Amino acid sequence: MTDRDLLQWPCARLLDQHPYARDFFSACGNPAMDRQQTLGDFLAGLTPDRLDALGMDRTTVVEQFLAFIHQMQRLQADRDTAIRSVTVVGGHDKDGRPEDLQVTLSAGEMIAVVGPTGAGKSLLLADIESLAQGDTPSGRRILINDRPPDEAQRLSGEHRLVAQLSQNMNFVMDLSAHEFLSLHAESRLVDNVAGVVDQILQTAVALAGEPFDAKTPVTALSGGQSRALMIADVACLSASPIVLIDEIENAGVDRRQALGLLVKKEKIVLMATHDPLLALSGSRRLVIRNGGIDAVLDTSDEERILLQQLDTMDARLTTLRNRIRQGKRLSLTH
Numbered sequence: 001m002t003d004r005d006l007l008q009w010p011c012a013r014l015l016d017q018h019p020y021a022r023d024f025f026s027a028c029g030n031p032a033m034d035r036q037q038t039l040g041d042f043l044a045g046l047t048p049d050r051l052d053a054l055g056m057d058r059t060t061v062v063e064q065f066l067a068f069i070h071q072m073q074r075l076q077a078d079r080d081t082a083i084r085s086v087t088v089v090g091g092h093d094k095d096g097r098p099e100d101l102q103v104t105l106s107a108g109e110m111i112a113v114v115g116p117t118g119a120g121k122s123l124l125l126a127d128i129e130s131l132a133q134g135d136t137p138s139g140r141r142i143l144i145n146d147r148p149p150d151e152a153q154r155l156s157g158e159h160r161l162v163a164q165l166s167q168n169m170n171f172v173m174d175l176s177a178h179e180f181l182s183l184h185a186e187s188r189l190v191d192n193v194a195g196v197v198d199q200i201l202q203t204a205v206a207l208a209g210e211p212f213d214a215k216t217p218v219t220a221l222s223g224g225q226s227r228a229l230m231i232a233d234v235a236c237l238s239a240s241p242i243v244l245i246d247e248i249e250n251a252g253v254d255r256r257q258a259l260g261l262l263v264k265k266e267k268i269v270l271m272a273t274h275d276p277l278l279a280l281s282g283s284r285r286l287v288i289r290n291g292g293i294d295a296v297l298d299t300s301d302e303e304r305i306l307l308q309q310l311d312t313m314d315a316r317l318t319t320l321r322n323r324i325r326q327g328k329r330l331s332l333t334h
């Protein structure tokens with residue numbers, strides 16, 4: 001069916017199948033409607049006064065109506081495909097022994113990925129990023145909302161499911177932070193580009209150890225500032241529901257605040273880290289050994305109490321770090 005076929009539908013059928021069309025009619029001032037009349041006849045019958053009030057000619061009203069229905073259908077389709085869960089179906093470890101488990105991660109959850117160097121943490125993140133289907137060295141399969149992703153989801157560039165924040169961040173464009181974010185916001189077709197850009201900048205400055213100006217070229221940002229900018233960008237602008245973070249501890253950002261931001265946006269956050277503060281902030285941690293998920297540890301009550309103590313220690317360390325940065329002396333009391 002083409003959009004234009006809608007014009008032949010009786011209004012009753014239209015309202016039944018597209019109830020939101022009522023909003024459009026009420027914007028037209030709810031003119032009297034015969035439910036058996038076709039939509040085309042109804043729109044053709046709008047009086048010149050009504051068209052004047054709408055500020056559109058007859059052709060534009062029809063185009064606007066069809067565009068409105070199309071947009072609403074797209075929004076609904078996006079909502080229906082919202083990511084509620086990601087499931088990792090075990091493959092095998094480096095020796096080919098079966099990885100006999102299935103782990104489901106839910107929206108709004110932060111999960112740490114831990115294990116010694118070379119254990120296979122990055123490969124697990126890469127498996128999720130590529131929505132592996134038994135076609136990577138681990139043989140794992142990834143399910144989205146309990147089902148294998150369709151080919152379009154795997155290949156789509158427009159609706160990327162996964163955003164990856166890697167340790168090495170190199171900007172190659174010579175733009176200011178403000179110009180860079182504006183370009184991104186425009187490409188995402190957001191309504192209020194200036195407002196969104198301001199929000200990202202404020203968040204990034206709050207996250208970064210060292211504040212920076214919107215006019216700073218992105219190539220002049222420090223490692224920590226770049227990461228802060230990208231975390232704020234992913235949280236505020238990216239539609240990707242899954243965020244993979246490969247180590248964050250040396251980034252010089254307020255790390256827990258950064259994670260809280262992503263989790264609040266109902267994203268699924270997976271992070272390779274050995275920092276106890278971050279690992280215990282998650283609901284669970286996946287322990288990787290010899291290429292396989294060896295255990296899934298829930299954060300225990302005792303660990304949550306420990307996390308509060310770590311928070312206090314971290315706050316003290318941050319104060320000391322700031323005093324060092326400001327060239328001050330340290331003392332036993334502050």
Ligand SMILES: Nc1ncnc2c1ncn2[C@@H]1O[C@H](COP(=O)(O)OP(=O)(O)OP(=O)(O)O)[C@@H](O)[C@H]1O
Pocket residue numbers: 092093094095115116117118119120121122123124137138139290291292
């Ligand atoms: N299940 C597996 N089967 C076969 N090869 C694997 C498996 N898991 C990991 N590998 C391989 O082992 C190597 C090390 O893995 P990876 O880089 O993921 O480790 P890592 O834990 O991220 O290491 P680091 O902490 O040093 O970054 C890679 O070449 C990876 O492809």
